[in-house]
Amino acid sequence: MPGRNDELCALSLSDVSQLIARRAVSSVEVTEAVLERIERLDPALNAFVTVTSDLALSTAAQADAEIARGAYRGPLHGVPYSLKDLVLTKGIRTTASARILADWVPDTDATLYTRLASSGAVLVGKTNMLEFAYGEIHPDFGPALNPWNTDFGTSGSSSGSGAAVAAGLGFGTIGSDTGGSIRFPAAINGIVGHKPTYGLVSRAGAIALSWTLDHLGPMTRTARDAALMLDVIAGHDPADPASAPSRPGGYAAHVDRPLRPLRLGVAVPEADDALVPEVQAAYERSIETMRGLGHTIVEFSMPEPRLVVRALLAILYPEATSIHLKWLRERPDDYAPNTRTRLEIGASVPGTVYLRGRRAASVIVERYRRVFDNVDVLLTPMAAYDGYLASDPPVDPVSKTGDRLGPSMRMSGPFNVTGLPAVSVPSGVSSRGLPLSVQFVGKPFADGQVLQVAHAYQEATRQHVPRPAGNPYVV
Amino acid sequence: MLEDAPRDDEELRVELERRDAIAESTRALLADLRALEILETLDLEPVTNAKRWWLDAGQE
Numbered sequence: 001m002p003g004r005n006d007e008l009c010a011l012s013l014s015d016v017s018q019l020i021a022r023r024a025v026s027s028v029e030v031t032e033a034v035l036e037r038i039e040r041l042d043p044a045l046n047a048f049v050t051v052t053s054d055l056a057l058s059t060a061a062q063a064d065a066e067i068a069r070g071a072y073r074g075p076l077h078g079v080p081y082s083l084k085d086l087v088l089t090k091g092i093r094t095t096a097s098a099r100i101l102a103d104w105v106p107d108t109d110a111t112l113y114t115r116l117a118s119s120g121a122v123l124v125g126k127t128n129m130l131e132f133a134y135g136e137i138h139p140d141f142g143p144a145l146n147p148w149n150t151d152f153g154t155s156g157s158s159s160g161s162g163a164a165v166a167a168g169l170g171f172g173t174i175g176s177d178t179g180g181s182i183r184f185p186a187a188i189n190g191i192v193g194h195k196p197t198y199g200l201v202s203r204a205g206a207i208a209l210s211w212t213l214d215h216l217g218p219m220t221r222t223a224r225d226a227a228l229m230l231d232v233i234a235g236h237d238p239a240d241p242a243s244a245p246s247r248p249g250g251y252a253a254h255v256d257r258p259l260r261p262l263r264l265g266v267a268v269p270e271a272d273d274a275l276v277p278e279v280q281a282a283y284e285r286s287i288e289t290m291r292g293l294g295h296t297i298v299e300f301s302m303p304e305p306r307l308v309v310r311a312l313l314a315i316l317y318p319e320a321t322s323i324h325l326k327w328l329r330e331r332p333d334d335y336a337p338n339t340r341t342r343l344e345i346g347a348s349v350p351g352t353v354y355l356r357g358r359r360a361a362s363v364i365v366e367r368y369r370r371v372f373d374n375v376d377v378l379l380t381p382m383a384a385y386d387g388y389l390a391s392d393p394p395v396d397p398v399s400k401t402g403d404r405l406g407p408s409m410r411m412s413g414p415f416n417v418t419g420l421p422a423v424s425v426p427s428g429v430s431s432r433g434l435p436l437s438v439q440f441v442g443k444p445f446a447d448g449q450v451l452q453v454a455h456a457y458q459e460a461t462r463q464h465v466p467r468p469a470g471n472p473y474v475v
Numbered sequence: 476m477l478e479d480a481p482r483d484d485e486e487l488r489v490e491l492e493r494r495d496a497i498a499e500s501t502r503a504l505l506a507d508l509r510a511l512e513i514l515e516t517l518d519l520e521p522v523t524n525a526k527r528w529w530l531d532a533g534q535e
């Protein structure tokens with residue numbers, strides 16, 4: 001039987017927020033429950049690089065005092081959360097799960113962290129990730145393991161973030177997504193991962209991988225929870241050159257509105273998408289669920305799937321190498337082997353190829369604009385499989401056919417290249433007891449609508465509720 | 476060139492193999508990325524349309 005601590009940790013962000021707001025439970029009590037759970041479970045999951053217990057307890061005590069005197073700041077006030085360990089936190093080690101930054105303590109905060117701190121949210125720690133968000137686990141940090149089955153990996157690169165939220169080690173987290181790094185670990189760990197519209201959430205103060213493709217966004221157990229976090233972190237920031245003008249927020253309020261019938265574009269999978277049969281079947285059930293909710297189903301083919309992956313790699317490789325060039329020259333042996341290999345390959349991509357990739361991105365945006373002439377929101381599969389063994393070797397970038405990472409990004413990559421908002425949502429559980437997933441995608445800045453659709457889907461399917469019996473990790 | 480030259484023959488062999496593999500992979504990647512050349516460089520319409528879509532959405 002779960003104890004009170006575990007019951008608290010299993011609540012959604014929305015629910016625990018309401019309890020804290022009306023003082024039915026204190027932030028300190030909730031924070032202590034999360035910290036106790038981290039202490040108990042994280043040795044097996046390795047989701048955290050750093051746990052900020054003292055900071056969390058003092059922030060929680062401050063939240064309780066403020067709420068008691070009527071100075072309530074909003075839905076994140078007093079709510080424990082975590083940050084992927086590439087978000088800069090002044091005075092708190094920020095490693096990007098890399099040996100090169102193993103002892104680095106920044107003297108500035110990321111804009112996003114400043115906003116979360118101002119909301120009164122309680123930072124409980126910094127989460128493990130693939131080294132510099134670039135495809136491989138650094139052996140100094142080791143893999144985060146999947147709470148659904150610790151023999152399995154978490155995907156990445158926001159690997160610890162996915163494991164932490166699935167295991168109830170905080171009510172939300174922030175991930176980064178350059179080719180799918182929020183949505184894949186959300187999918188594989190059975191949670192919601194929202195990659196916002198490009199420019200909606202500031203990246204200032206996050207360790208970059210690719211300025212053109214990087215996005216920061218929330219990972220939570222429900223779409224409504226993601227909207228609550230987005231309400232805090234979205235907004236213009238002059239410190240991020242790609243930051244869009246501020247827009248009306250109210251994402252959570254948008255999620256709560258009744259959803260009018262939509263024209264839902266459903267992607268017709270191709271053989272190259274390599275969906276395993278259970279993913280295909282769950283995807284088809286998702287389509288029928290949405291049809292049953294009264295939406296009009298319109299089939300479409302994902303535009304230029306091979307061109308998308310090529311454009312993404314043509315942009316990603318040289319941008320990542322340009323960011324890492326100094327360390328690549330001075331400390332090459334401190335990278336994990338595949339990270340180093342990718343960075344070295346990136347040094348040989350000519351400027352002409354990079355610019356063609358950038359130009360292809362515009363063409364792909366135009367193709368998606370045409371798709372959206374006929375539909376309001378897209379539905380696609382997310383992860384093509386239900387999981388992989390943690391002991392499987394990493395994807396080797398050295399290949400006679402180019403980078404093997406490319407094909408895995410056929411569903412995620414288009415929305416990094418186009419910048420369109422996309423959210424990964426649980427869609428079922430496989431026969432191996434691992435989560436399955438689908439993805440909803442919207443027009444530029446239609447993040448509220450995409451989360452609203454994801455919320456309606458979750459309410460209809462309740463796939464985020466049934467948890468494996470006897471599993472000590474998943475909440 | 477090899478400022479970070481390995482210390483002995485075995486390390487040198489491993490390092491040269493590694494560099495060969497990277498060179499081969501880079502050639503394969505660049506050959507694959509040649510597909511991006513199908514785009515007509517002088518046709519600005521897709522770029523303009525894409526930009527307009529984005530701007531219009533931002534103003535809604």
